[in-house]
Amino acid sequence: MSREAAHALRAVRAIRRARAEGSSRGDVVYAVYAGVMVAAIVGVPIVRAVVLYLAEPAASAVLVDVGPTVSGTVFALACAAFVALGGVRGPALLSPFLLFAVAGGGHPRRRTLLGPVVRSVLALAVAGAGLALLPALAVAGVGDATVGGALVFAGAGALVGVVCGGCWLLGQRVTAAVRAWTVVGVVATWAAWVAVPGIGGVLPWGWFASLFPVGGGEVGAADAALGWGALSGLGVLAAAALAVTPMLLDGLRGPELLSQAQRWQTAGTLAFTGDLAMAMGEFRAVPRRGRRLAAIGGGGLALMFARRDLVGSLRTPARFALACAGCVGFGLLITVAVGASGPGVWIAACAAAIVGFLALGVWSDGFRHVAEVASAPPLYGVSTLRLLGLHAVLPVVGGVVFSGVGVGVGGVVLGGALGGVGGGVGVEPSWSALVAAVLCVLLLVLVRVYDSAKGPLPLTLMAPVPTPAGDASALVVAAWQADAVILSGVVVGVTVVSVAGGVGGGVLVAVGLGVVVGWMARARVLAV
Template sequence: MLIVAIVAVPVVRSLVLGLASPEILATIVAPDSSRGVGAIAAVLAACAVLIGRTRGPVVPSPFLTEFLAGSYLARSDTLRRPFLISVTVLALAAVTVSGIVIGARLLGGPTAAIPAALMVLGSIAYSGVLAVLWLVGQSCPRRITIPLAIVILGSAVAVETGVDIVLLATPWGWLALLWESLGPAAPVPWWPVIALALSPLVFLAAPALLNNLRSPEIMAQARRWQSIGTLVQTGDIAGASGALRTPPTRGRHCRISFTGPLPIAILQRDLGSARRFPARTTLGSLALVGAGWLNAQTASATDGIDWVMALAGVLLAYLAAGVWCDGLRNANENVGPSSLYGRSALTMIGSHALLPGLACLLLGSIGAIAAVPGGAPIGVLPWWMLVSVFIALVRILDCAKGPMPIGLLLPVVTPAGDVSILNVIAWQADALIIVLTTAGGLSVLASTAGPEAAIWLTAGIGIVAALAGRRIRALGN
């Protein structure tokens, strides 16, 4: 509780005050903001269905899975407790998010008290719907969950365009109608209130869904997430993220032609590897397009929103570029004094860096060009080219980092206690910090001082390239 009082309360207060700023509040209280709320809620529902296959709401420890799920007892009885824990976590998250946003509205201007309270209660009820959809994603096969997620995403588009029947007939539409009633003169729509109040009835399907869970799948998730937790505790974030990937099942018989010079042959090999993960590659590609669009929108965004756009764009680009970095990671893991291919470490890593660099450049440029008709200046395209080169180099720098030095785990005694965890966090997040502070900050500056920002980013590219080369040479020795 002391940690919550010291850390969480100031963070929540800062978020409320930040959202209550005039620039951001104007977006929150806009007349069409309810459509955005409904669309976001629908996207969350689709994500809950899809995430269930990777990490469902019912993931006990391997021992409990073997002891309880492997018994002859009904899974609706043995697995009820972990499911209720996940439901509680979602409800607390819903209260926190809705409370922060509504608190900003209350600080920023007149907001009806009864609709605000109903919005918080509606968010709690909607979290129950998300929990059941999450369980559906874990319990049902892909032939059911993927079409269901596609239908939900289609309804998100319908909510954004204002289709009345979707607003009246879906839980995310009811949430949008409640948000619309937060205005001081808006009437309270009792239909979505009653519908959301009855939405916990979806928990009646939970016993059947729990009984439909299969022990091998629960055990696979339990072992995977136990290993991920162990890797995170030891500071191996890269290994933890790698454990999230399921082994490929496609492309086993596809022939990869190694023609041309070594960089072109390695590029063909990396493309063939990415082809074996079609869903992951598609999502990463779409994320890079979205990152380019967000970065381009920074130039035309208002004060406050531009920082959100810039930081979200470069962060999304850095994370999405990781989809194309499997060959780069493999090259760094196999670096040593003697090379299997008879080439230097710098040559091999540089050849494997072609694919993530080209992916950032080409896919992000599509998003940047798409933002030009909406009001973004044409100069966002060359700026994104610089940003994409910088992000690709930071990816090389991060992949060449090697194992965490054991010295970072030594105690650092201060009057506030042992703060050695800060060294571990800084070592793990150094690439994110570099991307957010350099590429994100300069993207905001580029809208007003383009040449100066380009010069600074070019200097950053040179510094990161030098640091990456130093790390690669150290790994090769």
């Protein structure tokens, strides 16, 4: 060991010793106590409500029908998402100072960076087991599965979490091109699993889907053998992910590690001060592709602006692909919400609102440009409101097209189950879902316009708000930061519920909501 490496190692140990001395045993006990109390007060009621809803006859019937397909799909898309996430924030991450100390020391990274990776993989394993156990217990509670099957599925969920951790570290290690091709390969194998019958026996998505606990009767010897084979396959895959972890850690490059650490430290500081917009801007992809695509062309203003915005989004292909996938997922969730009943409508509608709001943000960069130039004199005789309308062409067209694709996918995959829940109305839920998706896209575009002119956090909101329970200023800041997301959940939820009760009434309700949100957006934009 060189003298510089030994000095760096002593410095890191001194820092860790100082941190350990700074946090007393009482602080650790209090942190554990606070975490347990928060989980008991907030988490347990939410989990109980979800399990009770899934245990209802209509919901459990849908869960039994689509549970295996959804489980395999979630596994595949999670692997692809974690590979992509590795390029932004990998599991092997330390503060810039510690990273500089250990990376410049000469020690193998399999030793210096193993701690955060182990913690991340353990967290994903626990999360995977919990998310798998939730629907499994609901199915077992109505007698459609055994408790043993539910526990086996939870164990498979833990193995899936370990595999996702390996994909996360792989995405941090490889280059951008390899990362993109890996994501494409995972999505392609998932599409093959969905389209080709009988191929699930050789794909991990099929292994996990086959372990979904359905059927409350006795399990035959052949089915038991297939189940243990699928569980063994997932175990081998998780073991392989753990085995290659040291090699992946040693291959991590110092500049990329330091860049990620500095970016996340800056984003954390901005988020702590309440500037979430600037914090999210730290992770916005830099345009590096499509420089030869002409952004300016002929045609009217609407076509010219649509082409300009489309070319701008294509110059960040990953963001464009996420926008398309997000809008497809939005349409799929709208289909689920229209065909559900009870609290499931609001759960699916709120999930769709969040996904759609985030997906449309990729095509809404023009709105932010309008907000920046709103106080300047209008260029070429185009007013601010007309400029907003011109920039709205791409998000409206893209959102409607890809959400319509999502509704079609939902009608094919979930058509039978939703038709049964909807009282045997046949193809009507698909048309209702299509109308609801189109209306919700238009409303979410208005919400995006409203959010684009938000501006920085007012300093008056940072003032203390004394209450009997303590200072509530953090809640005020959180509500101000999440106002667009909350508004999205309200307008999408109300629209979906109204369309499910009748298409005509739903259209009238959506028009009323559009007038209100449009007035709010107009007032905020003109006040800039």
